[in-house]
Amino acid sequence: MQDLFSETRPHKQQIAPDIWLLSNFVDTKPLLSLVDTITQSSPFRKMLTPNGHYTGVAATNCGKFGWVSDKTGYRYSPIDPINKNQWPALPSTFEQLAKDAAKSADFENFCPDACLINRYLIGTKLGSHQDKNEVNFKQPIVSVSIGLPAIFQIFGSQRSGKAINVQLYDGDVMVWGNSSRLIYHGVKALTENSLDPNQKQRINLTFRKSH
Ligand SMILES: O=C(O)CCC(=O)C(=O)O
Numbered sequence: 001m002q003d004l005f006s007e008t009r010p011h012k013q014q015i016a017p018d019i020w021l022l023s024n025f026v027d028t029k030p031l032l033s034l035v036d037t038i039t040q041s042s043p044f045r046k047m048l049t050p051n052g053h054y055t056g057v058a059a060t061n062c063g064k065f066g067w068v069s070d071k072t073g074y075r076y077s078p079i080d081p082i083n084k085n086q087w088p089a090l091p092s093t094f095e096q097l098a099k100d101a102a103k104s105a106d107f108e109n110f111c112p113d114a115c116l117i118n119r120y121l122i123g124t125k126l127g128s129h130q131d132k133n134e135v136n137f138k139q140p141i142v143s144v145s146i147g148l149p150a151i152f153q154i155f156g157s158q159r160s161g162k163a164i165n166v167q168l169y170d171g172d173v174m175v176w177g178n179s180s181r182l183i184y185h186g187v188k189a190l191t192e193n194s195l196d197p198n199q200k201q202r203i204n205l206t207f208r209k210s211h
Helices: 004-008 029-041 092-104
Strands: 012-016 019-022 058-062 066-070 073-077 114-121 126-129 141-147 150-156 164-168 173-176 184-187 201-208
Touching: 012 150, 012 164, 019 092, 029 058, 029 092, 029 114, 029 141, 029 201, 058 066, 066 114, 092 141, 092 173, 092 201
Parallel strands: none
Antiparallel strands: 012 019, 019 173, 058 114, 066 073, 114 201, 126 184, 141 173, 141 201, 150 164, 150 184
């Protein structure tokens, strides 16, 4: 559920060079049921990071490659390290959504081979980072918000400092690439929505071309 104010937002908004917000771009109900199916074979998990801590965000993947982390580092793998199988296939609905969103933000011919699925519970945040485990940076990143609202932070070329804060609601899609492909970005700690206290999580789908 969005608040009334969010209904007045423009459908397409340029946040910074090569960074676009597509508001209320997609009905998320069908996406959630696809996420449920995916997590039956590749469940959400917190991943060990090279510094010995676990990620705060729980994640899984679908598509040809999945983003993984362990004590040796971050990388893309065709295999889910939990069940040793290939990741679930990228649903055609996901692929079409990612392509449509990229095109709406003027990035033609996006062909994602990886979809990272993040789950944030209340209090979970994602620290500032760059997406740089992909082989080339020519293709954009498409990031879909489902569930509770969140504040997406864009730091630009520095890891920290003054951020552009973008409020994201259910059904919003962020797209960035080209000159902004390697921006530092993060997500502030998720808070409860007083208008909809039954909602307890936010899911994010991040589509990338990893290889
Ligand atoms: O949850 C989000 O909106 C962003 C996720 C993200 O930045 C990432 O997975 O690299």
